[in-house]
Amino acid sequence: MNQQSNEIKPIRLELGKIGLGAGEFQLIAGPCSVENREQVLRIAQAVKAAGATILRGGAFKPRSSPYTFQGLREHGIELLLAAKRATGLAIVTEITELGQLPLFTDVDIIQVGARNMQNFELLRELSHSQKPILLKRGMGNTLEELLLSAEYLLAGGNQRVILCERGIRTFEHSTRYTLDISAVPVLKSLTGLPVIVDPSHGTGFSHLVGSMALAATAAGADGLMIEVHDNPAAALSDGQQSLTPEQFLVLAEQVRKIRAVL
Ligand code: PEP
Ligand code: MN
Numbered sequence: 001m002n003q004q005s006n007e008i009k010p011i012r013l014e015l016g017k018i019g020l021g022a023g024e025f026q027l028i029a030g031p032c033s034v035e036n037r038e039q040v041l042r043i044a045q046a047v048k049a050a051g052a053t054i055l056r057g058g059a060f061k062p063r064s065s066p067y068t069f070q071g072l073r074e075h076g077i078e079l080l081l082a083a084k085r086a087t088g089l090a091i092v093t094e095i096t097e098l099g100q101l102p103l104f105t106d107v108d109i110i111q112v113g114a115r116n117m118q119n120f121e122l123l124r125e126l127s128h129s130q131k132p133i134l135l136k137r138g139m140g141n142t143l144e145e146l147l148l149s150a151e152y153l154l155a156g157g158n159q160r161v162i163l164c165e166r167g168i169r170t171f172e173h174s175t176r177y178t179l180d181i182s183a184v185p186v187l188k189s190l191t192g193l194p195v196i197v198d199p200s201h202g203t204g205f206s207h208l209v210g211s212m213a214l215a216a217t218a219a220g221a222d223g224l225m226i227e228v229h230d231n232p233a234a235a236l237s238d239g240q241q242s243l244t245p246e247q248f249l250v251l252a253e254q255v256r257k258i259r260a261v262l
Contacts, residue, residue, distance in 0.1 A: 127156020
């Protein structure tokens with residue numbers, strides 16, 4: 001990991017009507033989990049109005065406890081596709097197992113979550129797809145390991161890879177994870193792939209999301225993934241780290257200001 005940044009050419013990924021990377025920045029926002037049709041439609045419209053271009057929402061949820069909400073699964077994907085049709089937003093959602101792939105035909109970006117960053121069989125299979133893959137850093141993985149996982153996709157023929165820093169486990173307990181903002185410049189010195197940051201999972205608390213989102217933007221991230229819920233207290237997952245649509249609107253404006261300064 002000792003190449004110089006001046007050798008690296010930033011890559012712009014085409015995501016339907018939008019681009020990501022090489023100077024193009026996108027806001028990805030939406031609920032942690034797709035809960036029902038009305039919820040995902042309302043939140044999709046709100047984040048679109050604030051300037052998000054990509055809707056996130058979990059359908060297959062990798063939860064630490066089997067007794068918590070596990071996601072709407074196939075039906076969740078159907079509801080995301082309905083929100084895509086209604087708003088024109090691109091959608092990103094997580095795959096957790098190879099057999100789910102046929103359900104992702106109309107999904108714009110397939111997410112490989114932190115827990116599956118080193119699921120090499122899954123990566124190998126996704127390398128044969130031409131779908132953009134949003135690859136999240138494992139909570140216990142180095143940046144070198146993240147890049148090696150990306151390499152599985154690239155080597156297999158899928159060049160459409162987005163890297164995502166989402167926090168790592170450290171001894172610090174005041175945040176859910178420790179968001180490694182330095183991952184952005186480090187990754188950018190080693191690869192031209194777009195690098196985005198998820199300050200929602202990275203901090204675990206909604207009151208910390210804004211400052212870390214701005215820090216990640218200032219550090220040169222190509223985009224942000226932010227959890228938004230219109231009733232965080234009643235969210236079926238990750239309510240405590242979800243912004244309200246009103247908070248997201250304010251943050252999106254601040255992000256645009258930081259981008260303008262840069
Ligand atoms: C998510 O984005 O829904 C998610 C589960 O994130 P992570 O894989 O980073 O924990
Ligand atoms: Mn979540």
